[in-house]
Amino acid sequence: MSWTIVTFYRFTRLPDPGQWQLALQQLSQGLGLRGTVLLAPEGINATLAGDALALDTLITWLQQWPGLESLTVQRFQGSSPPFDRLKIKVKPEIVSLGQPQVDPGKGAGIPVAPADWNRLIQDPEVLVLDTRNHFEVEMGSFAGAVNPQTRCFRELPAYLESHLASWRNRPIAMFCTGGIRCEKASAYLRHQGCQRVYQLQGGILSYLRQVPSQHSLWQGECFVFDQRVTVNHWLEPGQQL
Numbered sequence: 001m002s003w004t005i006v007t008f009y010r011f012t013r014l015p016d017p018g019q020w021q022l023a024l025q026q027l028s029q030g031l032g033l034r035g036t037v038l039l040a041p042e043g044i045n046a047t048l049a050g051d052a053l054a055l056d057t058l059i060t061w062l063q064q065w066p067g068l069e070s071l072t073v074q075r076f077q078g079s080s081p082p083f084d085r086l087k088i089k090v091k092p093e094i095v096s097l098g099q100p101q102v103d104p105g106k107g108a109g110i111p112v113a114p115a116d117w118n119r120l121i122q123d124p125e126v127l128v129l130d131t132r133n134h135f136e137v138e139m140g141s142f143a144g145a146v147n148p149q150t151r152c153f154r155e156l157p158a159y160l161e162s163h164l165a166s167w168r169n170r171p172i173a174m175f176c177t178g179g180i181r182c183e184k185a186s187a188y189l190r191h192q193g194c195q196r197v198y199q200l201q202g203g204i205l206s207y208l209r210q211v212p213s214q215h216s217l218w219q220g221e222c223f224v225f226d227q228r229v230t231v232n233h234w235l236e237p238g239q240q241l
Contacts, residue, residue: 004052005035005076006059007205009045009094009180011104012067017041017090020065025088031058034083038094042105044068045094045180049081074178074205082224095180098154102187109174109186109197114207117200118217121145121173126198131156131176131185132223139230139238140220142175153181157188164192171196177222179203208233 014020017039024037028048033055035048044062048055055075062068112120121128121142128145130137137147148159160167172194174182182199189197200207204222211218213233221230221238230238 003049003078003081004055005047005049005078005082006055006073007047007076007178008059008071008073009043009178010068010071011043011094011108011183013105014039014041014043014065014067021088021090025086027061028058028086028088031055033058034081034086036083036087036089038089038091040091040094042103043094047083049078049083072202074202074209076205076209095184096152096154097157097184097188099157099188099191102184102191104184104187107187107190108183109172109190109199111201112173112198113201114210117173117175117207118211118215120198121217123171126171126173127167128173128175131174131181136177136223139223140218143217143219145175153185156185160185160189161192164194168192168194171198173198173200175200175204175207177203177224178205205231 021039031050031054033048033050035046037044037046037048059071059073063071120126128142130141130145130147133151134147134149148156150156150159172189174186176182179200179202182203186197186199208218208222216233218233221232223230232238
């Protein structure tokens with residue numbers, strides 16, 4: 001069996017995410033899907049694997065939810081299931097930053113398409129910031145990107161705050177695996193008064209899919225949160241364990 005893997009997230013108001021949990025669990029199980037879906041008052045975050053038609057059925061159903069009508073989904077192919085089981089969880093945040101005043105739905109940075117990313121980060125005035133943790137950065141990153149040396153995403157605000165005085169007037173380009181962390185981190189910087197904040201649309205995975213390897217500024221492999229561990233520039237399972 002060929003497995004299709006999808007990743008998607010959306011920052012949108014879900015006042016009572018628990019009301020969707022059971023129905024989502026039942027539908028996903030009935031479709032034979034595996035992976036993780038997080039629901040929170042700020043939105044949805046998911047990585048799922050299964051039959052392509054089954055995933056299409058789920059996504060069509062999700063797009064009927066208020067705020068998810070134009071849900072953007074990234075798709076990848078695999079020869080084996082990257083997850084053992086299905087988990088549908090309700091959390092305080094879909095990605096944990098610990099800054100409740102930050103609303104990415106209203107104040108995130110400017111999205112930059114993968115095709116335009118190289119031009120942006122090659123500008124010497126632009127500060128390129130990896131918003132992932134140190135372990136992920138060690139696997140691979142963009143050439144010249146700043147590594148905040150964090151152990152988890154919740155440590156990033158303290159790091160950013162300590163550099164605000166020197167960074168506030170600089171253009172800052174942020175990136176992460178699939179886009180969710182850099183979108184939320186960019187909203188944090190905007191909330192702190194930084195105006196020229198950019199985020200890689202769709203994250204590293206979208207960049208690797210769309211930018212030919214001969215033009216790529218990515219170095220190494222990209223850590224992913226499933227049994228593949230890492231993927232290379234062709235989105236094939238990597239070599240790092």
